[in-house]
Amino acid sequence: xxxxxxxxxxxxxxxxxxxxxxxxxxxxxxxxxxxxxxxxxxxxxxxxxxxxxxxxxxxxxxxxxxxxxxxxxxxxxxxxxxxxxxxxxxxxxxxxxxxxxxxxxxxxxxxxxxxxxxxxxxxxxxxxxxxxxxxxxxxxxxxxxxxxxxxxxxxxxxxxxxxxxxxxxxxxxxxxxxxxxxxxxxxxxxxxxxxxxxxxxxxxxxxxxxxxxxxxxxxxxxxxxxxxxxxxxxxxxxxxxxxxxxxxxxxxxxxxxxxxxxxxxxxxxxxxxxxxxxxxxxxxxxxxxxxxxxxxxxxxxxxxxxxxxxxxxxxxxxxxxxxxxxxxxxxxxxxxxxxxxxxxxxxxxxxxxxxxxxxxxxxxxxxxxxxxxxxxxxxxxxxxxxxxxxxxxxxxxxxxxxxxx
Amino acid sequence: xxxxxxxxxxxxxxxxxxxxxxxxxxxxxxxxxxxxxxxxxxxxxxxxxxxxxxxxxxxxxxxxxxxxxxxxxxxxxxxxxxxxxxxxxxxxxxxxxxxxxxxxxxxxxxxxxxxxxxxxxxxxxxxxxxxxxxxxx
Numbered sequence: 153x154x155x156x157x158x159x160x161x162x163x164x165x166x167x168x169x170x171x172x173x174x175x176x177x178x179x180x181x182x183x184x185x186x187x188x189x190x191x192x193x194x195x196x197x198x199x200x201x202x203x204x205x206x207x208x209x210x211x212x213x214x215x216x217x218x219x220x221x222x223x224x225x226x227x228x229x230x231x232x233x234x235x236x237x238x239x240x241x242x243x244x245x246x247x248x249x250x251x252x253x254x255x256x257x258x259x260x261x262x263x264x265x266x267x268x269x270x271x272x273x274x275x276x277x278x279x280x281x282x283x284x285x286x287x288x289x290x291x292x293x294x295x296x297x298x299x300x301x302x303x304x305x306x307x308x309x310x311x312x313x314x315x316x317x318x319x320x321x322x323x324x325x326x327x328x329x330x331x332x333x334x335x336x337x338x339x340x341x342x343x344x345x346x347x348x349x350x351x352x353x354x355x356x357x358x359x360x361x362x363x364x365x366x367x368x369x370x371x372x373x374x375x376x377x378x379x380x381x382x383x384x385x386x387x388x389x390x391x392x393x394x395x396x397x398x399x400x401x402x403x404x405x406x407x408x409x410x411x412x413x414x415x416x417x418x419x420x421x422x423x424x425x426x427x428x429x430x431x432x433x434x435x436x437x438x439x440x441x442x443x444x445x446x447x448x449x450x451x452x453x454x455x456x457x458x459x460x461x462x463x464x465x466x467x468x469x470x471x472x473x474x475x476x477x478x479x480x481x482x483x484x485x486x487x488x489x490x491x492x493x494x495x496x497x498x499x500x501x502x503x504x505x506x507x508x509x510x511x512x513x514x515x516x517x518x519x520x521x522x523x524x525x526x527x528x529x530x531x532x533x534x535x536x537x538x539x540x541x542x543x544x545x546x547x548x549x550x551x552x553x554x555x556x557x
Numbered sequence: 558x559x560x561x562x563x564x565x566x567x568x569x570x571x572x573x574x575x576x577x578x579x580x581x582x583x584x585x586x587x588x589x590x591x592x593x594x595x596x597x598x599x600x601x602x603x604x605x606x607x608x609x610x611x612x613x614x615x616x617x618x619x620x621x622x623x624x625x626x627x628x629x630x631x632x633x634x635x636x637x638x639x640x641x642x643x644x645x646x647x648x649x650x651x652x653x654x655x656x657x658x659x660x661x662x663x664x665x666x667x668x669x670x671x672x673x674x675x676x677x678x679x680x681x682x683x684x685x686x687x688x689x690x691x692x693x694x
Contacts, residue, residue: 171569171656172649195587195627199634284622302626302650304657319649357618358648388583388620388648505587506624531622534588534599 153312159214161207165308172305173316181314182278182321184298186220188266189258189310190282191303192506193227193245200303201245204252207307215256218313221306222261222270223253224283225446225473225503232499237515242508258310262501263475265446267294268373270477275399278321280309284390285381285445285527287320291391293376295399297321300358300390319359320390326400328363328393328407330355335419337367341451342543344375345382345526346426350418352387363393363407365415370397374448381445382526430529430540433556436467439518440551442544443473443504444528451544452482456490458548463494465554469516470496473503496551504528509535522547522556561691563673568663568684569655575640577678578612580604581671583620584644584651586628595637613680614639617671619648626650630658641682643689645670663689 154170156163173181193201207215228238228246250260261270264283273279273296280301281287290296299320301309309315319325332351338344355362362383371379371394383389393401401407442455452474464470472491474482479500482488488498499507505528513519513536521537523529524547529539542550550556580603591598595610619625629651632638641661642651655662663684666673670689674680679692 168653168656172652174567175569175647175652175656175662176649190623191627192624195624195631197627197631197634199631200627203630282623300623300649302623302653304626304630305649305653357646359646385622386620388618510591531588533601534590536598 159210161210161214162311165311168304169308169312169316173318176316176318178316178318180317182317183314184219184278184280184309186222186271186273186279187217187306187310188222188224188281188283188286189303189306190224191249191253192225193242193249194506194508195303196249198245201249201252204249208252208255217257217310219310221258221310222266223258224262224264225506226262226501227507229499229502229507232497235497236512238508238512261475263446263477264503265377265448265475268377268448269475278315280306280315282306284384285377287390288380288384288392289377291320291326292380292393292398326391327361327409328412329361330363331413331415332362332364333415333417334364334366335417338375338423340543341374341378342524342526342541343423344371345378345524346423346541347418348379348382349386349526349530350422350426352383352385352389354416355387355389358388358390360387360389361391361393362389363395363401363404365395365404367394367397374451377445377448378526382530385527385530427541433520433522433540433550436520436555437522437550438520439469439471439516440547441471441504441521441523441528442525442547443471443523444525444531446503447472447474447478449478449481452478452487452491454544456487458545459491459494459496462552464496464551468551468554469518470494470551471504472496472498474498474500476500505531505535509537513537522550560693563670563689564667565663565687565689566665567687568661569652570641570659570661570684572681572683572685573640573661574679574681575611575613577615577674577676577680578604578607578609579615579671579674579676581617583618584616584642585620585622586625586632587622588620592628592632592637609639610637612639613641613643613682615643615670615674618644618646619651623650626654626657629654629660633658633660643670643682663687
């Protein structure tokens with residue numbers, strides 16, 4: 153492959169992977185079975201799209217991905233961008249990127265919750281996933297194995313069918329390094345996100361492996377999703393273990409080599425402090441967002457139940473982002489209509505922070521934002537927003553009143 | 558005064574010399590930067606408002622999402638990237654972005670690199686040798 157026998161795209165891909173493998177002292181490569189590719193056009197820019205178009209210009213045998221490859225959210229919902237006052241040039245860039253991806257045999261799933269909706273990997277399976285939330289869920293909850301493979305790296309893995317073997321692909325990279333005892337079980341999805349944020353800040357880096365004890369009863373898939381996404385976002389952490397809930401942590405002794413370190417206790421006051429760090433929007437809320445990660449079908453139903461028969465405030469926007477699969481199901485089950493009857497918009501195949509958040513906010517006069525996603529409120533301040541974290545029902549109440557009560 | 562040489566892990570990219578921009582904060586291109594203007598935009602970041610273009614950017618650790626690897630490439634294509642990214646601890650995203658986007662990257666030094674180097678220092682980064690040199694005049 154390195155000699156170019158399998159075409160130039162695979163040769164270039166492997167050269168890049170060797171650089172990364174050397175940087176992390178990887179002994180060799182591991183074969184992977186599927187790829188999740190993060191490549192929204194806001195991150196790609198013109199340069200990234202040109203790179204993809206160049207790849208797509210090779211002969212089919214040279215450009216086609218070697219393993220099943222699915223995509224993370226796009227930069228634009230082509231069905232909704234005009235209503236969001238987004239620019240035609242962004243849509244055009246998106247169309248070019250999609251054309252290039254399709255020429256490479258990539259499946260346009262446009263979702264960050266592929267582990268809930270597309271093809272959840274099996275225990276021990278080696279994969280190359282792109283979104284950090286997708287990676288941490290896959291490693292921790294499913295017991296499959298992936299490092300954070302950013303867009304260019306996931307594309308190289310898709311072309312070569314392998315990834316450098318280090319960190320999460322190795323048993324020793326998955327052993328616990330820091331221990332937490334949770335005194336109070338989070339009560340809702342934003343609490344789980346807040347706990348993930350607190351643990352992430354204390355864990356500190358990609359090389360940390362937090363182990364949590366004290367959680368009574370296995371959290372649901374959506375609870376794990378919000379916890380993991382926030383943990384990965386605040387701490388750049390790719391894996392955690394939850395004793396008696398995740399598959400590599402049947403008991404505490406499973407997770408540490410030798411004597412476990414002294415635990416850090418976390419409880420309600422830590423979660424309350426996390427919420428308080430974002431303040432409140434008691435004067436006005438410009439936009440309420442449910443995204444990051446995209447909503448599951450169950451979250452869509454919870455949202456529809458809270459929205460039924462209500463109308464959102466004339467000066468507040470309500471935006472929901474989900475995957476094309478879930479949107480289609482929600483349409484069929486009447487959930488989308490119930491939610492959109494309030495004046496909300498349900499977007500598909502995008503996520504709020506990946507869709508030109510700065511420019512879209514300026515175009516719509518959005519600054520004061522509320523969300524139940526701890527991940528979103530972490531990211532979005534860099535895009536010029538003033539975010540507040542609150543549970544789903546508090547966010548909906550604020551969308552109706554135009555401010556927090 | 559003689560130069561100070563600090564050892565790190567072998568990095569990615571070609572040897573480069575420039576002025577250091579240093580903070581003890583962490584780094585993500587998506588979370589922290591206004592990439593069009595070439596400045597730090599996250600209000601909570603120590604370097605908010607600072608121009609990072611063509612600097613030897615020295616920070617603590619990589620954080621946040623996966624977007625940085627595309628973004629380094631995109632920034633470099635417009636001549637709006639740092640000359641080098643120097644971290645105490647990198648993560649895969651930074652390494653993948655450096656390999657793809659042709660950006661110089663080094664990490665894992667023998668000392669806390671955010672304390673050893675001051676903003677404005679004249680430094681040379683040699684990724685192949687795994688060294689960072691502070692030039693004293």
